[in-house]
Amino acid sequence: MEDKRAIRKLSITTESGRYFLTDRIREEVNFRATPQSRGVRPPPVQKPAPPGSLVIQLPNQETWSIPSCNLQKAIADRQSHRRFTTEPISLDELAFLLWATQGVRSVLHEAAVLRTVPSAGCRHSLETYLAVLRVEGLESGIYRYLPLDHSIVHVRDIENLPEHLTAATHGQAFSGQSAVTFIWAAVPERTEWRYAEASYKVIALDAGHVCQNLYLACEAIGAGTCAIAAYNQTLVDALLGLDGYEEFGIYMAPVGKVGEGP
Ligand SMILES: Cc1cc2nc3c(=O)[nH]c(=O)nc-3n(C[C@H](O)[C@H](O)[C@H](O)COP(=O)(O)O)c2cc1C
Numbered sequence: 001m002e003d004k005r006a007i008r009k010l011s012i013t014t015e016s017g018r019y020f021l022t023d024r025i026r027e028e029v030n031f032r033a034t035p036q037s038r039g040v041r042p043p044p045v046q047k048p049a050p051p052g053s054l055v056i057q058l059p060n061q062e063t064w065s066i067p068s069c070n071l072q073k074a075i076a077d078r079q080s081h082r083r084f085t086t087e088p089i090s091l092d093e094l095a096f097l098l099w100a101t102q103g104v105r106s107v108l109h110e111a112a113v114l115r116t117v118p119s120a121g122c123r124h125s126l127e128t129y130l131a132v133l134r135v136e137g138l139e140s141g142i143y144r145y146l147p148l149d150h151s152i153v154h155v156r157d158i159e160n161l162p163e164h165l166t167a168a169t170h171g172q173a174f175s176g177q178s179a180v181t182f183i184w185a186a187v188p189e190r191t192e193w194r195y196a197e198a199s200y201k202v203i204a205l206d207a208g209h210v211c212q213n214l215y216l217a218c219e220a221i222g223a224g225t226c227a228i229a230a231y232n233q234t235l236v237d238a239l240l241g242l243d244g245y246e247e248f249g250i251y252m253a254p255v256g257k258v259g260e261g262p
Contacts, residue, residue: 005246008218018030029195033196035193035194059101064096066096066220077219080225080226081225081258084178084258087134088135089223096220098128100151100216101117101213103147115147118212123202126185127183129185131178133176141158162176168230169231170231174254177256180255182254183252184211188203205251224256225254228251228252229251233248236248
């Protein structure tokens with residue numbers, strides 16, 4: 001029997017790919033028929049922690065010990081790093097990176113939460129997963145950020161996590177050598193609620209801002225990162241335990257203290 005929840009394989013042509021990059025879709029979408037316009041309640045702004053799961057509160061801005069960093073210097077020095085030392089990152093540093101990429105600035109109402117990054121229509125369709133290898137005070141495993149609570153929830157333990165990360169990135173071994181790899185997953189429904197079929201390009205655009213903030217925040221703590229879009233969809237979704245339809249990986253970024261070389 002056909003799995004209705006599977007995303008069907010589509011062949012993308014140059015024309016359809018370029019069309020996707022334009023905003024022509026806006027001329028076609030009936031915005032009066034979107035779930036928001038029909039009065040449907042908005043999806044939750046954050047996936048809740050499953051009952052009974054281990055939730056770890058992170059240090060916040062008032063208490064963490066993070067050196068201040070000159071923005072011009074951070075922008076000038078930003079580059080992709082694919083070589084990391086074996087030094088761990090601290091929980092303060094992890095908390096800072098998560099705040100920089102998805103931290104909450106203010107809660108407007110149940111459907112709108114302002115964060116440290118922009119998002120089309122304030123829909124914030126991304127969830128942040130962490131493949132933790134060397135973070136002080138954390139066991140290795142998969143965790144997920146809870147922006148509203150500024151905490152992380154333990155998702156699962158994975159044996160041989162470095163090997164899984166390397167395989168999930170088509171053999172890009174630096175992901176398995178990271179201290180922590182950020183993996184962003186999309187929950188399209190959050191944006192579809194407002195924009196229907198006009199959601200997909202803006203979700204991808206949102207992810208770019210998030211990753212750029214990670215690059216810049218890494219500069220402040222002597223760490224580096226490298227965006228990864230070349231990953232194995234099936235392996236990444238399996239690693240995170242995602243169904244690949246309502247939620248699926250879309251972008252990754254291994255982080256570690258910076259070593260020698262480019
Ligand atoms: C959307 C995107 C996807 C990328 N995917 C990969 C990747 O899969 N593997 C990799 O090694 N670098 C990847 N990169 C990093 C680019 O190769 C890098 O940004 C580019 O070579 C310029 O180098 P710089 O970031 O040091 O300026 C990606 C960058 C972006 C923005």
